Amino acid sequence: MHDALSILPPRLRDSRSARSVGVQPLLLHANHHHNPFPFFCVDSAFSEDQCAVLEALFLRTNDWQHRDGAFYRCSLCDVTKTIPASFQAEILARMREITRLPLVDRVDVTAQRMLPGHVIGIHSDRPLLGYEIARLVVQLNQEWQPDHGGVLELFSSPEGKAVFSVDPEYNTAFGFTLHADSYHGVTEVTQPRQTVVFNFWHIANTPELAAYVQALFANLHFSELPAALDPVASSAESILPEDTTFRAGTAAVALHRLGYDEATIVTGYRHSAGLADCDTGDTETDAAVLLADWMAYLYRDSFDLAHWNILRNKLNRVEKFTRLQPAWQLCLPE
């Protein structure tokens, strides 16, 4: 596998191949915004050398995956392996500073190309189980003009009007934290648009956690739950929405599969259905119920930073019980 430097002209390649690309700090001046959701913009995001590396990706890439849904029309290519590791490490370090998020040592990079007629409808990219938590979107459109389209628009709801617009000008970057309400879209383009998207993972929503949670809930059957839960679940189902009782049932399955007894499973169900606080006085029961509830939430819904912080505060300084250790380590890594 060649790296992206190998297709640069020899004049550029010779002086740069042995060291990190770029001399000036990248993403130097991040302008933070909080509406409609937290994001930041950077002008002159990268050095000339770094831009050359990113632009080169579009010359060598020919295995594009085409998305041509009604609301999502663009072409994508995973270019992670072609970005020099030192460049990735620099971007990751700077993203940690800018977002103040605990990001894992992993960066996935996608080249995105839009051709005339392509458009990306409004979506939120909410971080499902194991998905990335933050993105950096870098624009590489020389001589961009307003009539070329391809403006990134931010929304406070999927139905509303754009609250903020980001022109895809050359060497500008847009970074954001993904969550259930980070609604955005890209207007239709009339000229080709080139973008490189860097993806970053939160330490508590890793692909490893996703594998653990998927395995924990594999072949989910509520029929495996103990009969002692039946009257509790029946009465909950008669008064609560299906989403709520489904999540409570899922949390109960987690406790069952982790080897907890009937009483703990019933307590966990009642807690996740919102019928009782988690305050049994037994530290292991309370910790197990909270972790099962969180994993059921991740499985049914998506990673949510505010919820995760609440869980972390509740379990801070609590002993990591043996039976819970693998889940604990993945949900609340040190």
Ligand SMILES: O=C(O)CCC(=O)C(=O)O
């Ligand atoms: O191309 C862009 O400006 C943004 C694309 C997008 O939706 C994303 O990276 O999440």
Ligand SMILES: [Fe+2]
């Ligand atoms: Fe998106």
